[in-house]
Amino acid sequence: MRIPILKLHKYLLISVQVELDDQTALQFQEDLLNKIHQEGSIGVVIDLTSVEMIDSYIAKVLGDVVEMSNLMGAKVVLTGIQPAVAITLIDMGIMLNEVPTALDLEQGLEKLQQELEG
Structure with a gap:
């Protein structure tokens, strides 16, 4: 199963609507x-x-x-992180300190524009 990736100007928008398994994630x-x-x-x-x-x-x-997206020059904003997902990320030691977050896709797009404008 593939997750759709939409293009909006110079941005990519992804809404993960499926449960992620190893193959889908890769x-x-x-x-x-x-x-x-x-x-x-x-x-x-x-x-x-x-x-x-x-x-x-x-x-x-x-x-x-x-990290890979950042290395390629694309700033990433994560939106809609559920509590269980946040707990797992922290428990795994995955620190996304430099990654902006927002409550929903609309706020995420606004946050991305702010980050890229300075």
Whole structure:
């Protein structure tokens, strides 16, 4: 299963609407990095509102996606993080201190624009 990645100007918008398994997470990672490269995207908003739980592997992949996107020059904003997801990320030692967050996709897009404008 593939997670849709939408392009809006120089941004990519992703709303994860499925439970993430290992294969889906790895496919998403590859798809997103390829899309950043192909489109020259400077920002990414990943909405996790529908993701209620993640395991340690998915947490690691999510952290890697953020770091890899940043290395490619695309700022990432995470939105809609559920409490169980936040707990898992912290328990796994995945510190996303430099990653802006927002409550929903709309606020995430606004936050991304603010981050990129200075």
